[in-house]
Amino acid sequence: MSLKTRRALSGTGLLCALALLATACGGSSDTSSAPKNMSEKDIDAALEKGGTITVWAWEPTLRSVAADFRKKYPKVKVELVNPGTSNDAYTALSNAVSAGKGVPDVAQIEYFALGQYTLGKSLTDLSPFGAGDLADKYTPGPWNAVASEQGVHGLPMDSGPMALFYNKKVFDKHGIEVPTTWDEYVEAGRKLHKADPDVYIANDTGDAGMTSSMLWQAGSRLFKADGSDITVDFSEQTTAAYTETWQKLISEDLVAPITGWTDEWYQGLGDGTIATLVSAAWMPANFASGVKGASGDWRVAPLPQWTAGGRASAENGGSSLVLPEAGRNEALAYAFVRYANAGEGVQTRLAEGAFPATRAELESEDFRNTEFEYFGGQQANKIFAESAAMVPDDWNYLPYQAYANSVFNDTAGQAYVSGTTLAEGLRNWEKAIVKYGTEQGFSVNK
Template identity: 65%
Template sequence: MRTHPSRRLLGALAVVSTLALTATACGSGASDGSAADSGPKDYRAALEKGGKVTVWAWEPTLKKVAEDFEKKYPKVDVELVNAGTGDKQYTALQNAIAAGSGAPDVAQVEYYALGQFAIGKSVEDLSAYGARKYGTGFTPGPWNAVTQDQAVYALPMDSGPMAFFYNKKVFDKHGITVPTTWDEYVEAARALHKADPKIFITNDTGDAGATTSLIWQAGGRPYKTQGTHVTLNFDDEGTKTYTATWQKLLDEKLVAPISSWSDAWYKGLADGSIATLSIGAWMPANLTSGVASASGDWRVAPLPQWTKGDTASAENGGSSLAVPKAATNKELAYAFAEFATTGAGASSRVAEGAFPATRADLESTAFLDAPFPYFGGQKANRIFAESARNVGADWSYLPYQVYANSVFNDTVGKAYVSSTRLADGLKAWQEAGVKYGKDQGFTVDE
């Protein structure tokens, strides 16, 4: 599934307290991820009694999950509501929480945005419902994104381990070898553009999600959060490694000045003028539906490495299911979230096209051996699964990452349209984040 990484401003973040750090674990593993089979008594009682669960989400595979859940628990009515995608839903959710009414029982929240709701104590710590038992069942990146010390603020719904998508037809025509390092990637960019000035190695007009993901892969850890104490520093070695390479591409005008998800972007992917993408494993469905004419031209490879021989990867996109504190039916809400993200529910979503965050699905033979006709029959899931295993698990987002991403183009974005250096743009982004954090009551170090 695609989750757009660039977001607009949600509005001010109210900081009410530090993150809750205490929780208890209970229950044992379940065969199908249902709370009735494995959870505490109150889950069984709630499911037997029945009631209504309102779920705010835009992810289409949840429709099948809701049908399956209602079939298994006929006294429960699941109402799926599309309250908007990403920031539109977060605005509505924040408004409902502030008003004290109208909040859903379950909300889809992207990983980068979850910290905002956790720090405000507006979502439940699901470890009290036994969620911590699922920690080893999810891949490291998504699980790390939903946890803070002993607290679990959501259950991972999908993931976006990164991979390298390339137009094999274009590469073969111009004798380009698939790059295994970012230095080789720069050389490939030069060779492609020299062979045909209309061809660019990729597109980039400044994207917060793509930038932070590549910094993540390079070993950069610019964000650290402990309660309301935040460290924000884009001067670490990993960030410098990313910046040095990407600056070469910008200086030599080797990336197409085309925004992702635009009509021009889809056209470039179709005609080969945009030759590669370094993006999350949810991308195949978008290529299949949006770039159908290039079926058979594209292939998948591991992400190029910053150091030759490494296997490091990062996440790009992905969502979780959280239970707001203001939920009316918290037990039923957790039961649904658990069902949708583990066991049979997770497998159902994978069958519907979602990319799994669950180890069981990632390791299944059926998943790994599934051929992708779009990629010439390639078993691309093997590459995606390997990437998921190699995601650095110690990445953190800011508890106000939604705001930070909203001002990315006002700061870092200048490096794409002026003489501003990328490192200077990141410094300006850092300064904007520091100021905002302090204004909202955080203690912020640089």
């Protein structure tokens, strides 16, 4: 069934299925129209005339960006609204789009959630605004998340190239070398846990985003999406590198059964019982604020590789700023998004601890040479920047990735709490993803 036919048959039901997080659906949401050109002259004229734009975002550095933008363009009023983070924000946005009223001019959407809105024709294609000319400003992972053959549906705001955070104090105490491969990582976990049964190489209770990132780095390409045609590939050939390695950590009790972002997790990072954290470049600020007592103990290292000498990384997290199709004041909205994500606002956000998606900042000597007091004066941005450059740009998310992530712990996550193997759990996750997609009218291929 074609996307056009399915839209005609299902009406607002398709948007509700794609939005997934919406609590109610109203009238038709298809306010899309043919793209119209927006010249630089048009944008300048709009800024001179002025007006009001509403921006829905939870990212804290945008407060300063909005204030600076208002100073530069005093005739433009920016109403910055925090609709809640992630799921809450998508619920609010989906409800507004469905109702056809109250839609913001600009919205923050994480990369994994963009597909549900682009397929639902809910976002403005920014190509006619000249957004495609900005492609070279960004690293491959974030740009690939916002751009496709169907258009450019947002500008990257930040990125999450991955790295290995490790407790140097604990590693030194037990004579552990920093692992450069995942096999070495498993061996380090064994040595640590043998030396002190209270110490674990990491914590893990199953996380969809983390698992996807690890498979991304390992060369797996779980999903391909072409409109309503979806290909899902969880075959052993594509997942074995990850499942065989991570199963050892689970089966040998080398990972602490502690869920991230809990008090117990922060305590484990602070007292050294959790010795490493596989995370992204946005993590340092969380260490500094949430694990203050361990300042100086931790360091950053490149992400271990699946094969010795490999050069691959992955992203974890990151958001874009988009223009909802039903929003108003497109010229002003685009001007703000470009200012925040490709202009002067980038430096404002960096000064407040954000991690950029832009090449110029990642390649800047000032940025790379920044010393992190928390990490013993280490110039950690050099590692993050190198990681960003090694992210393969052919990763795709599902157009219903939010749903897929929501059923991860009921499927793949069972490997952490039952006799189910991780390989079996991933196959069960695949079945749930295929079943749901088929029920929603997608053509799902395996």
